[in-house]
Amino acid sequence: MAYRETEKMRLRKAEIRQRIFDCAYQRVSEGGFRNAPINLVAEQAGVATGSVYRHFESKAELFAEVFRRATQIELDKVATALTGDEPALSRLEHALRQFAERALRGPVMAWSLIAEPVDPRVEEERLNYRRSYAEFFERVILEGVEAGSLPRQDAHLSATCLVGALAESLVGPLSPPQQTAAAQHMPSAQDSSWQKVLIEPIIDFCMQGVSGQRR
């Protein structure tokens, strides 16, 4: 009996932890990390504020977990977009465009992941993930160089340039004042003209940087 009680408690605890996490995740996706103060997360999850800290060491740890979950989804998408038999440059283009399109379709969460000023603990996760993106790009650039479809270059540095160029040029369009403007001027998330104006110049720069050829 004692064992069964413990097991039940363990499940119950895991369930509450998951509920707190889900509420934090939802609040971040709706309004960024600044939209997820612990008291409101707790309220939404139906627990006392203090009890959040029985499941997460700190607010920073909870946020770091939200950050990892959300970013891993984007990283997996990029990784998938980079696979295939197409030439390296086409795969890079596909991955960058998909990343940018997904960011513009979910600008609030994208801004939180890319640029929202956050606790140093979450910022560390951001630096780690940027390295992961760069590693994926680097592998594909190396493939292109080996296949002779891309000029010789320092694949690692070109990859970090790609990550930086993409992220930095999305910061402005994604940042809160622009989100409002975007919402006003953007009849639908699929508005291809808005995306074109914004995404194509970024892709141009990135493809030219890697290939040394006018796109």
Add this chain to the structure above:
Amino acid sequence: MAYRETEKMRLRKAEIRQRIFDCAYQRVSEGGFRNAPINLVAEQAGVATGSVYRHFESKAELFAEVFRRATQIELDKVATALTGDEPALSRLEHALRQFAERALRGPVMAWSLIAEPVDPRVEEERLNYRRSYAEFFERVILEGVEAGSLPRQDAHLSATCLVGALAESLVGPLSPPQQTAAAQHMPSAQDSSWQKVLIEPIIDFCMQGVSGQRR
């Protein structure tokens, strides 16, 4: 007499404020923001920890001021490097190379300014300054496009790509574990081979991104 006393107090207060600021600035330049906890800054300045808060609203405000002072120096250098009669692309190249060289010569402060995980208040300053860098680059790109030496492009987005590519590709080489490695492998700050290996590929990418031509 009362007036003179007040004036004296004002000067004394300004002097203490300056001393606290200078100590914070020095500690950041020697070991990053994490090297500048308020108690040590206060100790070094010869004041009580609590008295720091009579001169600065918060640690974040003090750090933001240190950040602004240090970054403004770099921004001014970039602005100067971008002026002149040379073609736009040459001026951009000059400015990027100078920024990167200065960063590698002062890697601790450079890393703190570019990438050290910091309080959200300081992160906001970082976002602001990145916009300022981009504005300088944008103006020069526009000049190049108008002069016909650069292809037509969205100068604003190309400029943000430059800022992102440059900053992101310096993060790794500047980050603390690499700083040690760099110190070991770098006989002098002027070691041009180390700089070449690191800086030239970044410049290649950036110049190709802007010009669409192999460098």
